[in-house]
Amino acid sequence: MPVFAIFTKYFKKHMIKNWKAVLFDMDGTLIDSEWFYYKAWRAALKAYGFALGSELWLNELAGKTDGQAFEFLRSKHGFEANREEFFEQVRAHIAQQHEEETVPLMPGASDLIHFLHQREITMAVVTSSKREVAIYHLERNGIRHFFSVLVTRTDVQWPKPNPEPYLRCVQELGLAGEDCLVLEDSLTGTEAANSAGLTCFGVQSHESIRQMLNVDRSFDNLHEVREFLEKL
Template sequence: MIKNWKAVLFDMDGTLIDSEWFYYKAWRAALKEYGFALGSELWLNDLAGKTDGQAFELLHNTYAFDADREAFFETVRTRIAQQHDEESVPLMPGASDLIHFLHEREIIMAVVTSSKREVAIYHLERNVIRHFFSVLVTRTDVKQPKPDAEPYLRCLEELGLAGDDCLVLEDSLTGTTAAKSAGLTCFGVQSHEAIRQTLTVERTFDNLHEVREFLEKV
């Protein structure tokens, strides 16, 4: 164990996989077709970490974005598919080192994400890290996604561990809210200072390199 933790539960997008800008570009291009200019601050502060449905509802309720929901999502999917043909989505800085550090110490690892199961598997397999994770909980597997506690509670159930046994790594308010609602210790890993200050967590870090350095000391 590291301290009292038997397992580390990773968020995926923006924490484990450097995908936030990838999806930002796709959503920005799709919204541009509808005459809506999506700025990076709006994406990072309000949309990142949310499901597609949650993001759409926020745009509709807060910014009067009034498009056909399914038609818009098809536009987004088309943009994402085009980008996948042109570029890959890499791991976040320090992710590989941290995963191997935990693996060598026989710490259980899991992924808890708001992405759909097929999308999560695609990214994890493409980066050759799927085999490190004992459990994968996705939006597909739950009734209530983050910020609800259900994804993390389901992960605990599948792992057969108590909340005190687990450490969560998250990058967004949506994710940290879910982890804390489940009663878990959560570290915020976020390079943007303004977002980092909004996270109610035990500790914050700029990147996963810093997380590894901290875990080595404890």
């Protein structure tokens, strides 16, 4: 086979368009965990007389770290509680829910992961969850081995919406920013990706939130992302 043909075949296999890597947000993008954590926060807040609605959770709290979410409730909604005592209650509810249910992958996640893996596209996870939590969910769903880099809240000084998590991931991958495609579902995450100068696709089933995302393209689910990438 001519050298040029070998060269072309190699890069077609290792690239989709000009992307060599896909960087996944975890909660709400890769793992269907938003409602899982919503239930835990709703139950913990109820003990303080605070009714957490689903719209407030999805529009303002999803995608934030626990600390960011707590500060938002304190500053914007006057929520007053001892921070550590409150988080102990949240963790207790989460532990109980883990005994009762498994947090599944988002629809289309497994299909997209295997599609990218077959084409030898590098994959990474960039999440605002703590490292031990991220590893737990990825391993429990049997997908940890697909991701060559994992950047979590534990690994950075400034979590999303700061660009540090994505900049760190790109650096660890040894790639240029233009080589990477980000998949995100929240305002916090898309702001981080945009600030890092990366191409970002929004993947969000809630139309009202999807329309607010400042992204290069928007999709309802990961099935649609796979179909789009397959056509490139």
